Amino acid sequence: MERRDFVQVAGVAAISLGSGSLLAQQSRAVCYNCPPEWADWGGMLRLLAKDLNLQVPPDNKNSGQALAALVAEKAKPVADVVYLGGQVGPQAREAGVLEAFKPSRWNEIPAGQKDPEGFWFAIHSGTLGFFVNRTALGKRPLPKGWNDLLKPDYQGLVGYLNPGSAAVGQVGVIAVNLALGGSYERLDPGIGYFKKLQANKPIVPTQTSYARVLSGEIPILLDYDFNAYRAQYKDGAPTTFVIPEEGSLQLPYVMGLVRNSPNPEQGRRLLDFVLSDAGQRHWANAFLRPVIAQAMSAEVRGRFLPDEDYRRAQPVDVVRLAASAGTIAKRYQAEVA
């Protein structure tokens, strides 16, 4: 084949592939922080492809990384929607990366779980506790509370996501803090606890570590009930969920539309879908508490821990946590890490 022919063919191939991808862009959307192994986003992304014909690639960023990416890309955003831990919603609004959008079921979302102007709104919530792999614990007893984790029995077996960037990490700090008598503004008990925990050589990943609990690499992870129940009931893993006896917290997870996003129409469709009956039912079946409460069936509710255990978990004051989130991250980096 002559060199000229070759170049021609290559050129045509390149152009057709390029234009092909441009066409495909019409039913695509980008979500920051939609990890397939977290809250069964994997299932939700498949549902979006099937029911809405919307292609959304999975994304393993945590809340902190997602916010940072949005800020870095402010001039030319790449994402259309973002999923964030409740306390990061107000931070994202302040950073000016979100756009106000009231989805069709706006009025059904309770007042404390949405931004009054519509910059973010909860889609589901979970309760923080211990996600434990019983087999990996071996003969050791199940930890019952925060103070148990400090025992040398559990050396090298405890993990938690990095409070420097992960929302769940920050909730862990504030949950311990409140359980040990601190407040949203007074963080000493919580930070002090994590300092003590370092003696037990904890494992501190930055991104979702669901799979590592299942495999036994991290036997005890500070994580949400929905991840633990999914492991136990859907994946048949030898895991269990424990709500610490000293007390814990419930956190809503929120979503928002990104300002100046490339595919705003698709972004809005996605946000409406996660709040729709089908969407909320999906979250309920994945053991999250859907923000539109009646979506959860009795059968699913039966699989949760008894209500008296859940009384130990208070809902988070999202706005107060948003105000101290920065301090938590900074103090953790400075004093513990």
Added chain:
Amino acid sequence: MALATTSRLLDRAALGLTVALALFLSVPVVLSILTGLMVNQFQGFSAGFSLRWVREVVEQYHGAILLSVWIATLTVLINLVLGTLLAHGLRRTRVQWARALEEMFVMPVAMPGISLGLAMIVSYGALGGFRTHWSFILVGHVLFTLPFMMRAVLAVMQAQRLDVLEEAAASLGAGPWRRLVDVVMPNCRNAMVAGSLMVFTLSIGEFNMTLLLHSPFTPTLPVGLADAYASLRIEVGSAYTLIFFVLIVPLLVAMQFLGGSPRGKAL
């Protein structure tokens, strides 16, 4: 057994050290391959073997893997054209200029990959369509691998014999373009193949720059690999690494065969 030194003891010690190094380099690779095929690494061999993780990787990341192969192929083709033309042009240039130009073209290899990625984003990131297209990554790869193709081809082109052949062709009336296509290029075939293998291997494994240049719809193999390491089970990460080895080892073997191994930066 022929000795390397006059002392049996020194010889034995050197052999021991060499074998130890070889083990250091090969044992993790073997372990990684095995882990990718194990059912559960925590339980070890007793839990058995399975192709489940390899299947999962292919399901979740086939897009990334195919895109990497596509970009690597295009990088090779583009660099064959650019590199050959460049090398030929350098041959015809005065030595001091040629040296300076060569050094200049090596700069993208000397700079850290993340800096290159940052520079690209800062300059062209605002062009939305370009930023999220695979050509954004392609451009970076072309720049990073061009010096390797250039050097490989230039080394052969600078052989004396080629000058004589060109003179002969010129005296028969062949113009510069004809001389390049009909005299110079056929003689560089081996160098072009060696350069192509090197470029392909480097492009497939490029991570630093690509981490910044990619976007959610254009992940590449190494980007997906890092993602799997960070967020998924160790068996999945190992299976992904296994797929990478399957792609790259035949290329490396072929390169060693042709006598031109990639000594350049692949980090």
Added chain:
Amino acid sequence: MRTVGWTRVFLAPALTVFAAFFLVPLARLFAVGAAGPSGWAAYVEVLHNTRYLQSFLSTLALAGSVTICTLCLCAVCGVYLSRASFAFKPLLTAVLTLPLAFPGVVVGFLVIMLGGRQGVVAQAGQALGGDPGSAVVFAYSMTGLFVGYLYFSIPRSMLTVMATADKLDRDLEEAARTLGASAFAVARDVILPGIRPALVASGAICFATAMGAFGTAFTLATKINVLPMVIYSEFTLQANLAIAAVLSLWLGLLTWLVLILARSATGSAVAAAA
């Protein structure tokens, strides 16, 4: 006929691509570095900031120690392999040089296989009766990074040393031996000076590569504080574009200078690698 016109035609495509996608972006990066709150002073300020200075020094220390270690190991093994002949020598040589093109991410993962929580070393320790808490886990610290950098530096330097060792003049060694020098003296006074150019060249490349390496540190993450990681986190976590740009350019300049020095010190024959 060598007309200048045709030469320009041949050089044009590569030069255009290079100018558009490297020179222009580099210039933009330089400008962005000065677009932060301190303006152009940022380029100097960064050198005084303790955090950046510290990470620069730890990167320097890491790159330096890896280079020295690699050169020592490769000097011994490279010379040995180029001379000795035994049954499995080709296999050994192949194993030692194949990992050349592994990206940093893969090397980081291989280090986890060796020294991670369920790595070879940890499992060996547990088999000998330790409990999970005190397992030897070195992958996620500077030690792990050192091991990783060693992993990708050894194959490169090995090749260069072997190639040079092949060309050494054995007569000099014979002469030294007949004059009564011990094997050790021969190695120190004849062989070592002979492979010095290879050591300098591959040492420079090893150093430059280690300074700019990122993939390995990225995979091993958490406690590591090397300059490329600082650049990355300034950009992605703090959206601090100006600082990231300034640090990138300083790092790039340093590695480019090291490579140029190496090429001029030893000639292009040996340094054709990078």
